Amino acid sequence: MQTEKGPIGVFDSGYGGLTVLKEITALLPQYNYIYLGDNARTPYGSRSFETVYHYTLQCVEWFFKKGCSLVILACNTASAKALRTIQQKNLPIIAPNKRVLGVIRPSAELIGSFSKTKHIGIMGTQGTVNSQSYPLEIQKYFPDVRVWQQACPMWVPLIENSEHMNAGADYFVKKYTQQLLAQSAAIDTILLACTHYPLLYHKIEAALPSHIQVIMQGGIVANSLQNYLLRHPEIEEKCTKNGVQSFFTTDDSAIFEQQAGLFYGQPIQAWQIEIS
Incomplete structure (x- = not known):
């Protein structure tokens, strides 16, 4: 055959x-x-x-x-x-x-191993955050890890309209990263749970304290x-x-x-x- x-x-x-x-x-x-x-x-x-x-x-x-x-x-x-x-x-x-x-399961299988504090941040679209997919999947592999999520509704439109390198993007990067860290000061690892977000990687990293690592999915x-x-x-x-x-x-x-x-x-x- x-x-x-x-x-x-x-x-x-x-x-x-x-x-x-x-x-x-x-x-x-x-x-x-x-x-x-x-x-x-x-x-x-x-x-x-x-x-x-x-x-x-x-x-x-x-x-x-x-x-x-x-x-x-x-x-x-x-x-x-x-x-x-x-x-x-x-x-x-x-x-x-x-x-x-x-892309969720492969990320969930590994993300817990990056964190020393066992506090992980997830930054994604509203749909991904609302689905609760990441907290549920990460819990299966790392039951001792706490997951904090932040929706970033302006990031994809900024990127797809080629505005992600401009000053306006800095405002929204700072806004959402601050909102995430306000949920837990112990977060030491952040997963970019949207495949658009690598284009904002350097701005995101610059907006965060140096001890926090930012993980891309690719x-x-x-x-x-x-x-x-x-x-x-x-x-x-x-x-x-x-x-x-x-x-x-x-x-x-x-x-x-x-x-x-x-x-x-x-x-x-x-x-x-x-x-x-």
Whole structure:
């Protein structure tokens, strides 16, 4: 029986997942990757669970049609609001031999080991914070860790409108970091639980006391994917290996190309598609 082979799919509601893809391709350059940003319907962070689930499932099905046997939801909101339902409800019916993974569990499995005080801060979208996914997942692996969360609703709009390097961004970085630290003075580790936030990394770090470390997800997710492929050869053998990356967006491809370079670190060529 011939086994269907295809690229590894990487999904985000917009551009943020490119920061994850950048780390994945640096660690695992041999595989083919296909990236989709649902820019026409971004942001996901303020949308309902049902809407995020519906949008994410549509995009996952698009990846499957493109031949992907493995899809990474490189979006914290989609991982928080849609992943489990897709894994438990949809995959057994529509694609029992395919897999969809997220970014929350890999981060939760490691984040507790970074902290000495056992007080960890999570900075994410309102949707990710409201889902309580991080406190619940971290508790499974580090029951002695206390988790404090802070929603940062202005950060994604600032980044996607190329305002993140301006003085206005400093105000909102300071505002949200202060609100987080006001919850616990013992926080010594902060996880950036949105794949857009690495573009604000230096501003965030500058706004914090020097003893607090800021953790980005890209490297964590890349290492987790590498381990997953080693543990699941039946999935790994379905992933094509020509070192090719393809980029798609549900919005204007020219605009996507202009912005994507900020996140991916190099110019890309994109194609616009429709999701229905």
